[in-house]
Amino acid sequence: MAPSNALVDLRSDTVTRPSPAMREAMYRAAVGDDVYLEDPTVNELQVRAAALLGFEAALFVPTGTMGNQICLRLHAPPGSEIIVESRAHVYEWELGALAAVSGLVPRLVPSERGLPTWEAIAAAIQPNVYYRTQTALICLENTHNMHGGTVADLPEMTRILREAAARNLPVHLDGARLFNAAVTLGRTVAELAQGFSSVMVCLSKGLGAPAGSLIFGTQAFIERARVVRKMFGGGMRQAGVLAAAGLVALEEGPAYLAADHANATWLAAELANLPRLHVDITRVETNIVMCDVTQTGLTATAFCERLKPYGVLAGPASPTTVRLVTHRDAPFEACRQAVENIRRFLTDIL
Ligand SMILES: Cc1ncc(COP(=O)(O)O)c(C=O)c1O
Numbered sequence: 001m002a003p004s005n006a007l008v009d010l011r012s013d014t015v016t017r018p019s020p021a022m023r024e025a026m027y028r029a030a031v032g033d034d035v036y037l038e039d040p041t042v043n044e045l046q047v048r049a050a051a052l053l054g055f056e057a058a059l060f061v062p063t064g065t066m067g068n069q070i071c072l073r074l075h076a077p078p079g080s081e082i083i084v085e086s087r088a089h090v091y092e093w094e095l096g097a098l099a100a101v102s103g104l105v106p107r108l109v110p111s112e113r114g115l116p117t118w119e120a121i122a123a124a125i126q127p128n129v130y131y132r133t134q135t136a137l138i139c140l141e142n143t144h145n146m147h148g149g150t151v152a153d154l155p156e157m158t159r160i161l162r163e164a165a166a167r168n169l170p171v172h173l174d175g176a177r178l179f180n181a182a183v184t185l186g187r188t189v190a191e192l193a194q195g196f197s198s199v200m201v202c203l204s205k206g207l208g209a210p211a212g213s214l215i216f217g218t219q220a221f222i223e224r225a226r227v228v229r230k231m232f233g234g235g236m237r238q239a240g241v242l243a244a245a246g247l248v249a250l251e252e253g254p255a256y257l258a259a260d261h262a263n264a265t266w267l268a269a270e271l272a273n274l275p276r277l278h279v280d281i282t283r284v285e286t287n288i289v290m291c292d293v294t295q296t297g298l299t300a301t302a303f304c305e306r307l308k309p310y311g312v313l314a315g316p317a318s319p320t321t322v323r324l325v326t327h328r329d330a331p332f333e334a335c336r337q338a339v340e341n342i343r344r345f346l347t348d349i350l
Helices: 020-028 040-053 064-075 118-124 154-166 178-185 189-193 219-231 240-252 254-272 300-310 332-349
Strands: 057-061 081-085 105-109 135-141 171-175 198-202 213-217 288-292 321-325
Touching: 020 240, 040 057, 040 189, 040 198, 040 213, 040 240, 057 064, 057 219, 057 240, 064 135, 064 171, 064 198, 064 213, 064 219, 105 118, 118 154, 135 154, 154 171, 171 178, 171 189, 178 189, 178 198, 178 254, 213 219, 240 254, 254 288, 254 321, 254 332, 300 321, 300 332
Parallel strands: 081 105, 081 135, 135 171, 171 198
Antiparallel strands: 057 213, 198 213, 288 321
């Protein structure tokens, strides 16, 4: 039980510390130089993860951002367009890397809950005329971070994949939190990854690893991805110490997610009952809660700053929205404490 003055960090599910089993595995990891393909633990992680997601091959990368950007680079030539949802991580939170690093042009498509309809995507595909900018890739995100951890509707996603395949358009999945989506839908990650040309999954979010993500594709795609990873500066050496934690994350991480989701649902309902906060509880499907703070008269940034002394850390997701993310290092008791502290904070400022 967290003492009342303990800091509850709900900024992100990336703040988790490695579990005792992870630290033990890191300590014991067999390692080698992964640039020479000689790290047995990295190799084991890649083989195991590829089987889990139903892909021919996987590649361990330092971050989700690098994983996404390697895939974008491989699918789309410089000067081509990629269709992305308006609030996609690859567009809003990767510092313009798709343009700066790979020379790509984002074609934004809005959506209600994070997954654009096929009609909206189809309307954004450029005509296949040589003097027009060409559409090279569609990028989807599941769960969708900025829409509040929403899970992509499976029938619509399947339809998008089918229609894109019919037009020879590759589709990349930013599945940083794909395991969360799988838990909510009661599906396997393989089912949710099926049909994508490439997938990126993070080990360092809800699964709890200290670092690392994986990208998935055909054997040929992953061989090309290894070259781009090196070009981007992501060729790590004795990375087995990190991969060892990743293997534990794949093993023990998914079991924690249902509790994270239940805590987020509870947190959202409690916050929705507090004065001047607005939470759309129908959007809380996984471990993310978006809270509109407009009525408090504070910007989201000011709200988070002023909340800090009350022992709760949260992050601004837009000028008016505060994001709270549940994770394995903030169990129910910590969430309960956070609500109490936010209640006290609101009483003081209103
Ligand atoms: C949806 C999504 N994609 C990609 C990333 C990037 O991961 P990383 O922080 O490891 O670069 C994040 C990180 O929060 C994310 O939420």
